Amino acid sequence: MSAHAASSNSHDHSHDHDDHHHNPGFLKKYFFSTDHKTIGLQYGITALLFLAFGFYLMMVMRWSIAYPHQPLPDWMGCFLTDNWKARWLVDGKVSGETYNMFGAMHGTIMVFLGIVPLGFGAFGNYVTPLQIGAVDMAFPKLNMMSYWIYLAGGLLMCASFFMESGAAKSGWTNYSPLAGFADGQIVNQWLAGQTQWLIGLVLLITSSLLGAVNFITTIINFRARGMTWMRLPFFVWAMLVTGFLLLLAFPPLEAAGIMQLMDRVAHSSFFMPTGLFTKSEGLADLSGGGSPLLFQHLFWFLGHPEVYVLLLPAIACVAEIIPVNTRKPLWGYKSMVYSVLILGFLSFIVWAHHMYMTGMGDAVSTFFQTTTVLISVPSVVIITALLISLWGGSIRFTPPMMWACAFIPMFGIGGLTGLPLAFNLVGLHLHDTYYVIGHFHYVVAPGILFGLFAGVHHWYPKITGRYTSRFLNHLHFWPSLICMNVLFFPMLVQGMAGFHRRWYNGGDAYLAKAADSANVFGVIVRDYIDLNIVMSYGAWILAVAQIPFIINVLFAWKKGRKVENDNPWDATTLEWATPTPPGHGNFTFDVAVYRGPYEYSRPDCDEDYFPQWQAPNKTGEESNEKETH
Amino acid sequence: MEIPYIVNARKDTGLFNAKIAIWLFLASEVMLFGGFFSAYVFMRLGADYPWPERTLPVLPGLINTFVLIGSSVTVVFAWAALKLRNWRQFQIYMWITVICALIFMVLKGVEYNVKFHHQAVRLKDYTVLEGHLAYIDGTKIEKNRIKLELNPGSTITYNNLRVHDAWVEEILAEAKAAGATLKLAAEVKGAEGFSDADTIYFAKDADLTVELLDKFEKAHIKARNHNQKIRTQALRDAWKVAEKQNPNKSNWEYSDKVSIDQEAIKSKLLTDIPAATFVADKSFQISFKPRDVKEGPEQSKLRDDTVINAKLLPSPMDFHYLDAIDFQYLVMKAEKKGIKPEVAIENSWLLKNDPFAREAWAWHQANVDELKKRLIKDYGLDEKGNPNREPTHKELYRIGWKEFAKYGEETHKIKLSVTDKLKEEFMGPNYKARNPDEKESNSHDSHEEVAHGDSHDRVTFPHLSVPREQIGFASKFTPSWNTYYAIYFTITGLHGLHVVGGAIVLAYYLFFGRRMYEENPEWLCNRVEVGGLFWHFVDLIWIFVFPILYLM
């Protein structure tokens, strides 16, 4: 046999059996599909359900904060069984242990089971191959496995709510030694919620790693003819960087998770210091010699890039929506691309700003302070570019545009409130206070989530062939915007007053009842504690405000106004060159890209947009058309 | 619809998909093992106990290194053979690769097994002893147990919600073996409702069984759920009243005055059964792992909240073969306090109580003196008159099994064959061969106190019985023993899993690749190349693991 490589057209048995006759059964089509679009939708629906669950946990937490001594009202507890309530709601009240469990799981579910799968798994999977002109992801079966491993990990974590130990309860950050000990009274450690959290985490990390490999390979190797790197939509650049962040930042957390798992089931002392003494165990029967600080380093090594993994897909959506709805190119595309690359790199070396109170020493703190302040620069460049992109545009306030425009100031507040936290000295005052909670919720909730809502409305017509209802969107948007601010702004105030995180009674235990008490802190708590009630009502009304969104998404699928053509928004990027919805293989023609992704309002064009895939005018204005292969 | 670039590279990037993917995956693996290695550095720099240097036998690790490097070569030769379309050669090289992987895992398994059966204990004065635990009737019983004795009238109280069934079965088995029974101490009445028919009644003297405890649990849960509903409603009502009485006040201003009206709800509550007490009628003994029990002289509590009113028996840790004495930790603690090492060692429990240890230590001191003299002779003194080279802490303060073995060889002329000595490099000390005149006595009972020195012609690796009160921390050589073993087992275990995974992939191509070879040989080449890349990475990690964990 010769040593020649097979020619590119010879029998390349690189497909699965659905090659010429694509008639998979129901299960294969809707459940075990290897098509990136179906998988994207699976991720999206699952993530939204997890987000709703995490939201419910938060509502119960807010009850405990606002009314710590009162039993949970029936309408909130209607989902809970009597048995569960008897175990976890003593006299109907949310106990400290229950609050901790809800708090830890709220964080975990929102971050790992909600936003990342929604942003990266759902939007990334659906849109990225379309925007680069690919037929599918590079490894469709691996893509499917990614989804199912994610679901398995998520369900395992949630199943632990029903165990004797309850779910994990040591914060979403799961610090040792508490997380190494919690649920220690359970004889079979494998049945403890804390242990299952770790196992679920390992599954989630595996799913993310597989997904990241798929994304990066696809973006590198599946770009259409003419799609050079600088012609990629910003969305794809953001997904590329997100993929690298997931790929390189998650493994140290996996290492930490495995080590903590060993601490729990093999009784090792990776993170257990010598001489640990607990009320239930006395002097711990462990070798000691370990370091709780090591867990924090490894956790935050992921933890910081993780927040950019949360952010970048949302910014990606907003960056696509703004040009379409202003009919003008994205301002500063090149700077945005370089900024997102620098942001990705810098995000790996800022992690210890989460650890200013651990006594790391001046050298280390100064280093991280410097890099943290530096990393604000690329973020500001990106947000400013988005803002300037609005200037002089012919703005259409479609539902996606409303959410995208709200994203910019909300994320702006989130980012600006983060700046003080970059400093070591300020950390002394603000670490572990409600200020931090306010900051990161501003970034994630009215920030990232608004960006993702924008994405839902923007691509809904491509997925279903119908527009979402504008009226229902207004019902969703305005109350959400107001309630988000009502809920999170007072947190910044309370935080600066000194309210700690994770107080299950909202500060009730610390308050000084007498107005002239000598307990200064108690008096301050007393002055701001009533904000808790305002915030909790904000949260509960916010819940009601999401109902129009659920109705919108469900009804518009069958009853929404139909789109006029395959490109209802008159956009320029490749996903709008597909049929609606795109079929298996995505494109019905041989895709070639002739220009950049945001060619709007060109003076030499009749239309106010010039799609990437449209062949050049005969006048030969495209003198720098690049051939790739 | 065809996925492109599976077999052929894309022109501008020059890569096919799987190659990008595997390098991305390897990058993530670099970060994974990097996380573990940085944990190693962190643990070592921050260790507050003497870090075990060169504590693992080098020979198995060295052989594994050669085996893995060899397999790395053969896998690349296998790929080359495939590229040259030589199926036979590919098969041969792949076979060798997979067999190398098997050898690696077998050696690793042997290493792990030896470690898992080897016991270590740190005494309260920080002396560390290592060896193998007691035998019973010639069988090795590697158990370290806290022993309790129940007598007639001793009680066991179970927490009905949390009771661990396996322990109930164990206690029942021990009782049965001694002809004892456990019976319900007093009648138990629970209520599932308010009428007489709903009362659950368990008579006094019912036998303890897992099923009985399950019945208690069910009844308790029913009552608990009902009671919680009543109490919740009562608290809600109390709040409603309080809110009316305190208009315009924040709820925290009067929250401490709101409480459940206990009298009003008393009649509505059902009797629940949180615990059940059983009494023994004859004496028998039970034992538990130290981790599972908080023992006290008259009362002990298990991890599942079972309270056992029983006498705590002496539960020493019996070393059938002691094979290492390590004073490094004791010396470290002493130096921190400003006490001289020699003084601290002389005052240790071990040297004060065990004549064999005293002998061995004296012999060891003589060796150390000789070593010091030789170092001065070979390396000289510096300007200040201090020796250029001094013995390490390990050489000064630790008697390892090899030194004990030399002690036996020198004082009792024990000689081992070359093969036996080689086996010891893998399996640890050969106790039997080093005590050739010892008769294996059948009366050896872990309850018997074996006098030291009177060890049935034991010439090395003595007996030692360590009283429970002297024990600070005990563990086999598992991840729980110290952070070094924790990181060692974690890194090598994870690496071993990668070896297994890689070997499975390569074996798959070996056994099932023929068809792919016939249909699309270049595709198989790509897959073998990608699998080979993973295999090389596994070898790469081992290249670092070996010196770091075995030699440093």
Next chain:
Amino acid sequence: MANSVEEIQKSKKTYLLVFGALLIGTIVTVLVATVEALDIGEHGFDKWDAILGMLIATTKATLVGLIFMHLNHEKKAIYWIFISALVLCASMFAILFLAKYSPIFDSYFYL
């Protein structure tokens, strides 16, 4: 990528040479660690032994990477991916060493 028959035959010889180098490197590492006469720095394990051990290991790893894993004639993109991971890994280590300057750091057996 070695594609033709002659290139692959030539690279086979290189593989064997590298194999030999790896074996020698391993033996050297073990000898330096176990034979007292070859112990650099102080008696017993000290930082010079660690540095030497790591140097030898890194050389072996580089040989495996360049030659067995074909990095010496691989595309730039692959280099970028792998080297970036190594750089990040190194930075993770480097920053941990900064822990030595922390006020609460206290090591009895200094590396």
